[in-house]
Amino acid sequence: MTVAHRPTSLGDAIRLMADPVAVAVAGCTDLLVADLATGRRHAAVVDLSRLPELKGVREDGGVIDLGAGCTFTELRRDPLVRSHLSSLAEAAATIGGWQIQNRATLGGNIVNASPAGDALPVLLALDATLVLGGTQGTREIAYESFHQDYRKTALRQGELLVRIRIPRPSSTTWQAFRKVGTREAQAISKVVVAMSASLADGALRDVRIGAGSLAPTPVRLRAAEGVLTGRVPDAAAADDAASAARAEVRPLDDVRSTARYRRWALGNVVRRFVRGIRA
Amino acid sequence: MGVIGTSPPRSDGLDKLRGTAGYVDDLAGEDTWHGATVRTSVACGTVLAIDAAAARAADPDVVVVTAADLPGPNVLPVIQNDWPVLADGTIEHLNQPVALVAAPTRARARAAADLVSVEVEPSEPVLGLDAAHEVLASCSIDHGDVDVAIADAEHVIEGTFESGLQEHVYIETQGMLARVEGGVLTVVGSLQCPYYLQHALEAVFAPTGFEIRVTQATTGGGFGGKEEFPDQIGAHAALLAWKSGHEVVLLYDRHEDIIGTTKRHPARVTHRTAVSGDGTLIAQDIEVLLDGGAFVTLSPVVLSRAVIHAGGPYRCRNVRIRGRVLKTNTPPNGAFRGFGAPQSQLGAERQMDQIARRLGIDPLTARRINAYRDGDVTPTGQVLDASTSALEVLETTARRADFLTRWKTNESARVDALDDGAPRDGIGIALAWHGSGFTGDGERRLRARAGIEVDDGGRPWVLSASTDFGQGTEVVFQQIVAEALGVFPEDVGIRPPDTHLVPDSGPTVASRTVMIVGSLLHRAAREIRGRVGDGPEPFQERAAAWIAANGPLKAETMHQTPPGATFDESTYRGVAYPAYGWICDVVEVSVDPDTLLVTPRKVTVACDVGRAVNPALCAGQIEGGTLQAVAWAYLEEVKCENGRYLNDRLQTCLIPTTRDAPELDVRLVENPSPAGPLGTKGVGEIPMDAGAPATLAAIENATGIAASSVPATPERLLELMEDAP
Amino acid sequence: MSRHALIVDGRRILVERDPMDRLLDVLRDAGAKGVREGCGEGECGSCTVLLDDQPVCACLVPVFQADGASIVTSAGVIDAAGQDALASAMLTEGGVQCGACTPGIAVTAHALLAKDPAPDRDAVRDALAGNLCRCTGYERILRAVLRAATAKEEAS
The missing domain is CATH 1.10.150.120 ([2Fe-2S]-binding domain)
Known part of the structure; x- marks a missing residue:
């Protein structure tokens, strides 16, 4: 028998989360799948879906501020996301079918901490910061340092993910997203990549590439970023970035794909991104 | 009346839309107990002990059944008697049922099943065709002199073609409900073949003296997966009902359904083909190997169909085909739409493409030269009748899809392709044939029966054990009977497929229902009409008057194979099938050069169905089967590691979504079969035969990568591309 | 157990369930047999219902989150006469x-x-x-x- 709480303020939710057995739930699209497989029941759940503090997308001093409770349907349709965070809007459209997008939240995708989470490479590429709320108040942490190991996060006992803050990309920032999935829709990633960069005097600056399904956590492709920084995005740069990306990852064989394919496709996606960069 | 050739909608459609159709999981009441299955944890070994004490201690209400509790022999009779009801001693595959549990709720049944401990002594399993050696079945065809022809040939071309496990993924998982009441054991379930289960239960429960009754519930898809497997789950539900004294429902969730039920046989087909310089086939030397899994079940007849179709729809004077099914330690592989013919014709069609490529002729010409004409002789010595339309479906499809022009355009575009990341277009063609009805002497032995009875109000009722699990059998039967009686289809009632109410019409398999059982019903209806006589009043009035004067009005007919249509199973000579369907698929794909992801864009199909009783339903069969075939070629896969299926849930066991599905353009060709009064041929399975090779050909046209095995996933295509010599 | 009030196809129902019980099971137990389980993990969509007008998979909704909500199943979408x-x-x-x-x-x-x-x-x-x-x-x-x-x- 589970006790279910439906708090209507973040403060109440945080107080309820002080119970060490309490599990925070939102769209439940990962949680109930895992429960089915394991037969697990929960002693207490705290529902985050009524918290106003976790809702909405707003622009706040050069930052796009996304509520952790935003569903992927909301993100797909949101005008701020569509105009400034096109790669996030694209990622949102690739997650599950319509039914899943109506329930699954960005916060859930982050906290569930799957290495294949489709929104996560975008957060790396766009340098997102997470706002976490706990009994000690709120703190901010770079998304990049949030995922520490396979399904392990920096979230402390009782802490909740509240907002996701992404610096508003400048008008010269170029961004891209590509999911290589198991099929055209309702797919899990074999490789998922997001990239952002800006062009100054024809050369690449601020290059950030995030990739998923290649390691226990989503990863930055720092070697490829390094190869590209300061370069003109020509065919040679694209090939060099592809080689660097392939060399810096250690993917695995699993039921969805092979290490060999993942590495090969990753390089091609990065290469195609670079060749597509236009000022 | 002119109702044949029209498309009245199915009568159960509204109930299905609203959710009131009554599937087995809808039938369980509040007092119905639930069953659960305890399965083995190793692929091979010995059961040393089964201990249910903990389960009984935790929940004293639960009932546990093991092989020791069986009333009679521990066997589900199919072709041979080697398929146990429950593992007893020897373990032959992972997740083999070893004990059953019933409890008042599903949760309690599952909790109890988890507490039943099974002590096993593992041994080394045999897995994969390379390791397998025990032969479960074999057969061969010898026609002409292959060795001499190959020795003298201008060209001898060899190829090996493989295909893996395929899961049915009927959307409704397996389920059965059973009760024992007043000496009658009744089982209601999701199934294709009520009399198969009837016979299985008669064998398992023989010593109890129970009368057995089997009824089909509304069934949510089958594709062969609910042909023989229901014998097992049906027997399990029945055992639990008998032992517990309650009505028991046994439902598999998706995971259990995937790990515990049959799959399409993995196959390896090797060809050695002699051809002349212009591409004419001189000799075919073919070997077909199937992975049967742990038990014989239906494998001999799957093999038989695979072997007879293995040469493809092509005339050839010298043919040798050897087929074997080998035993491995996985769940038994079984019936799946096409029944071996898709696997063997994948080989035939990829071999034809290879021959064309080697000789520098195009794929259409290679097929045109060799396709069967009427009067040609098949490898079993059967002379093909006047409804042989291989060329017609080939030309129709090629023309509608503008195949040759586009194939040539893509061939040159590939060479000059820019490195722009744009998807590469490919187009491929494949031709296939499929025998309708049971193979060889099967229908003669089966002696299928069906009938019509007319109630006192003059309403005719169909009596048949043929089941509708999506195809639309019911409305097609209504149309056939309506035509013969001169009434409207909705005036014809359908008795439920219930072994207490209807005769044994044989199983609903093998593309036989409309052709064989439909013909029986047509004959029965003609007989009724003959008795009642014609007149100005509606049939119902005439029939009611006839009954008032003469008593009950009923006609039952039995299938009789025409004289001369014999088949010798020892030599594999004779009439293998009463009729053949013919199909041609042109598949168009685009392939992303950066990821090798294949997207089917459009499939153009022409299929000779003999006569389409209900063209919309008929085309619907072809469309659904076509997508299954195309997806088998590039997407669908069940990987098996140490006897364990890795793709054991729908998140990993993939079938196409709407976004994966190509546009389907199906053209029905109607060249009536002389074998039956209606001219119909089978349509259920043939769409499975051509889609896969056409898809591989399209991928080859787009990329230059000649895959010889399915599924051609991006991972496999990458290996082929990079490892090519 | 806790008490949950749902409006299913316009009809108010009250159930005593574990709050984490799946909406799928609750609806089926309440007689809404058009909500069908095909996979239990949101892959097949057979259990799709409208939850406050949005299509969702009922297998992935704990019943407590549907408390007070309006749920529409196929029987609420397709009229009994099939006229729509x-x-x-x-x-x-x-x-x-x-x-x-x-x-x-x-x-x-x-x-x-x-x-x-x-x-x-x-x-x-x-x-x-x-x-x-x-x-x-x-x-x-x-x-x-x-x-x-x-x-x-x-x-x-």
């Missing part, structure tokens, strides 16, 4: 075969037509990508939804 445009298009086009996916398809298609009364083929494919069908190859389902849209437009 969607039902008649599905029947006429042959979009129904085995029926196991059908109620879920009806619910999703209904939600699409409410949101976008004149969808093109790609919009229909997109909306139905979360509803697996194994029988039809989808062709007749897509045609049926497009036909229903046209019929509704003509009727209005």
Whole structure:
């Protein structure tokens, strides 16, 4: 028998989360799948879906501020996301079918901490910061340092993910997203990549590439970023970035794909991104 | 009346839309107990002990059944008697049922099943065709002199073609409900073949003296997966009902359904083909190997169909085909739409493409030269009748899809392709044939029966054990009977497929229902009409008057194979099938050069169905089967590691979504079969035969990568591309 | 156990359940048999219902989150006479075969037509990508939804 709480303020939710057995739930699209497989029941759940503090997308001093409770349907349709965070809007459209997008939240995708989470490479590429709320108040942490190991996060006992803050990309920032999935829709990633960069005097600056399904956590492709920084995005740069990306990852064989394919496709996606960069 | 050739909608459609159709999981009441299955944890070994004490201690209400509790022999009779009801001693595959549990709720049944401990002594399993050696079945065809022809040939071309496990993924998982009441054991379930289960239960429960009754519930898809497997789950539900004294429902969730039920046989087909310089086939030397899994079940007849179709729809004077099914330690592989013919014709069609490529002729010409004409002789010595339309479906499809022009355009575009990341277009063609009805002497032995009875109000009722699990059998039967009686289809009632109410019409398999059982019903209806006589009043009035004067009005007919249509199973000579369907698929794909992801864009199909009783339903069969075939070629896969299926849930066991599905353009060709009064041929399975090779050909046209095995996933295509010599 | 009030197809129901029980099971136990389990993990869409007008998989909704909500199943979308445009298009086009996916398809298609009364083929494919069908190859389902849209437009 589970006790279910439906708090209507973040403060109440945080107080309820002080119970060490309490599990925070939102769209439940990962949680109930895992429960089915394991037969697990929960002693207490705290529902985050009524918290106003976790809702909405707003622009706040050069930052796009996304509520952790935003569903992927909301993100797909949101005008701020569509105009400034096109790669996030694209990622949102690739997650599950319509039914899943109506329930699954960005916060859930982050906290569930799957290495294949489709929104996560975008957060790396766009340098997102997470706002976490706990009994000690709120703190901010770079998304990049949030995922520490396979399904392990920096979230402390009782802490909740509240907002996701992404610096508003400048008008010269170029961004891209590509999911290589198991099929055209309702797919899990074999490789998922997001990239952002800006062009100054024809050369690449601020290059950030995030990739998923290649390691226990989503990863930055720092070697490829390094190869590209300061370069003109020509065919040679694209090939060099592809080689660097392939060399810096250690993917695995699993039921969805092979290490060999993942590495090969990753390089091609990065290469195609670079060749597509236009000022 | 002119109702044949029209498309009245199915009568159960509204109930299905609203959710009131009554599937087995809808039938369980509040007092119905639930069953659960305890399965083995190793692929091979010995059961040393089964201990249910903990389960009984935790929940004293639960009932546990093991092989020791069986009333009679521990066997589900199919072709041979080697398929146990429950593992007893020897373990032959992972997740083999070893004990059953019933409890008042599903949760309690599952909790109890988890507490039943099974002590096993593992041994080394045999897995994969390379390791397998025990032969479960074999057969061969010898026609002409292959060795001499190959020795003298201008060209001898060899190829090996493989295909893996395929899961049915009927959307409704397996389920059965059973009760024992007043000496009658009744089982209601999701199934294709009520009399198969009837016979299985008669064998398992023989010593109890129970009368057995089997009824089909509304069934949510089958594709062969609910042909023989229901014998097992049906027997399990029945055992639990008998032992517990309650009505028991046994439902598999998706995971259990995937790990515990049959799959399409993995196959390896090797060809050695002699051809002349212009591409004419001189000799075919073919070997077909199937992975049967742990038990014989239906494998001999799957093999038989695979072997007879293995040469493809092509005339050839010298043919040798050897087929074997080998035993491995996985769940038994079984019936799946096409029944071996898709696997063997994948080989035939990829071999034809290879021959064309080697000789520098195009794929259409290679097929045109060799396709069967009427009067040609098949490898079993059967002379093909006047409804042989291989060329017609080939030309129709090629023309509608503008195949040759586009194939040539893509061939040159590939060479000059820019490195722009744009998807590469490919187009491929494949031709296939499929025998309708049971193979060889099967229908003669089966002696299928069906009938019509007319109630006192003059309403005719169909009596048949043929089941509708999506195809639309019911409305097609209504149309056939309506035509013969001169009434409207909705005036014809359908008795439920219930072994207490209807005769044994044989199983609903093998593309036989409309052709064989439909013909029986047509004959029965003609007989009724003959008795009642014609007149100005509606049939119902005439029939009611006839009954008032003469008593009950009923006609039952039995299938009789025409004289001369014999088949010798020892030599594999004779009439293998009463009729053949013919199909041609042109598949168009685009392939992303950066990821090798294949997207089917459009499939153009022409299929000779003999006569389409209900063209919309008929085309619907072809469309659904076509997508299954195309997806088998590039997407669908069940990987098996140490006897364990890795793709054991729908998140990993993939079938196409709407976004994966190509546009389907199906053209029905109607060249009536002389074998039956209606001219119909089978349509259920043939769409499975051509889609896969056409898809591989399209991928080859787009990329230059000649895959010889399915599924051609991006991972496999990458290996082929990079490892090519 | 806790008490949950739901409005199912316009009818108010009160259930005593564990709050984490799946909405799928609660609805089926309440007699809504058009909510069908095909996978239990949100892959097949057979259990699609509208939860406050949004299509969701009932297998992935704990009942407590549906407390007080309006839920619409296929029986609330397709009238008993089958007279509405969607039902008649599905029947006429042959979009129904085995029926196991059908109620879920009806619910999703209904939600699409409410949101976008004149969808093109790609919009229909997109909306139905979360509803697996194994029988039809989808062709007749897509045609049926497009036909229903046209019929509704003509009727209005």
